Amino acid sequence: MPQPILQARSISKQFDSGATPVLAVEHIDLDVAPGEFLCIAGPSGCGKSTLLQMLGGLTPPDSGQVLLNGAPLTEPSPEISVVFQKPNLMPWRTVTDNILLPLQIAGVPAAEARRRAEQTLALVGLSDFAGAYPQELSGGMEQRIAVARALIQQPRILLLDEPFAALDALTRERLNDELLHLWRRRKLTAVMVTHNIREAVFLADRVLVLSPRPGTISAEFPIDLPRPRPPGVQYSQKFGALAYQIRQAITE
Ligand SMILES: Nc1ncnc2c1ncn2[C@@H]1O[C@H](COP(=O)(O)OP(=O)(O)O)[C@@H](O)[C@H]1O
Ligand SMILES: [Mg+2]
Missing domain, CATH: 3.40.50.300 (P-loop containing nucleotide triphosphate hydrolases)
Structure with a gap:
């Protein structure tokens, strides 16, 4: 190895x-x-x-x-990013704002963060739901968002x-x-x-x-x-x- x-x-x-x-x-x-x-x-x-x-x-x-x-x-x-069994999305934040969270915490400039959010949503096939709220999503979509939130940090x-x-x-x-x-x-x-x-x-x-x-x-x-x-x-x-x-x- x-x-x-x-x-x-x-x-x-x-x-x-x-x-x-x-x-x-x-x-x-x-x-x-x-x-x-x-x-x-x-x-x-x-x-x-x-x-x-x-x-x-x-x-x-x-x-x-x-x-x-x-x-x-x-x-x-x-x-390192972690995806858990429960998506743990914030119900008061849109899909985009949920996946932006780790970047906001890391202090990534807003324009760059938005660009990466769009890219990552496209990657998990949920661009059309950028403005939706978690309660409007199916369980599978919620987990895709959780994966997107993990990937947006560009972990290895x-x-x-x-x-x-x-x-x-x-x-x-x-x-x-x-x-x-x-x-x-x-x-x-x-x-x-x-x-x-x-x-x-x-x-x-x-x-x-x-x-x-x-x-x-x-x-x-x-x-x-x-x-x-x-x-x-x-x-x-x-x-x-x-x-x-x-x-x-x-x-x-
Ligand atoms: N924070 C915690 N406090 C006390 N006990 C815990 C905690 N987390 C896990 N355990 C206990 O440790 C054992 C292993 O749990 P866990 O790692 O969640 O197992 P698995 O994910 O394989 O189901 C279980 O007996 C669980 O009750
Ligand atoms: Mg477990």
Whole structure:
């Protein structure tokens, strides 16, 4: 592997807020290559979201380190954007004003910010909805806006936490397809956590399987399906075999 863009070195995280401490993630080591699409699969509650938040510099590990381009990551970086399961759009802001938010916070001049908002909306196919409010959008459109809000910062790394889990199967399939296009076009590095095995196989170059809590990496599967993924690849024998192997590796 070339110099990894993102690394976890034996990171662990425990939550002490409840009656009994919860060890969410234990000694995870992983390397993400530049341009890779990595999926992390595992049962509900195994620590996937906690892991992703540590990889994004949003939550500090209790022990171990996250490295971005070889340097310790101790706070959110403009090189990394995160897309969550809930779109978290502000209902009183238009679509454009929602995706402009990160640029406004970063102090990007208004004209430049507007130009980038237009470009990014076109990228996710929602130029016609620039002036709409979130409540006028479908769930799939809202998630596209959430993706746009992440991309407008022009990150090199996109972290995704089950971004399409709440959507119906067809919309989800379509958004996964679009996500792969964006990943290729923007030469992004992507790390996505999901409990959906077929989604992981469809998207990833490599799938890591997490054990039940505390999450540790229990298996790794390279996905050597062709790129771009051909139409109908989900229904091929090879795809089915990979999904089945991964399913066998996941314990609940
Ligand atoms: N902020 C928090 N405070 C206390 N416990 C938490 C917090 N976040 C997650 N947990 C606990 O850590 C464990 C892993 O959670 P999470 O990372 O959300 O799992 P997953 O995303 O795989 O479903 C769960 O038992 C959850 O209840
Ligand atoms: Mg989660």
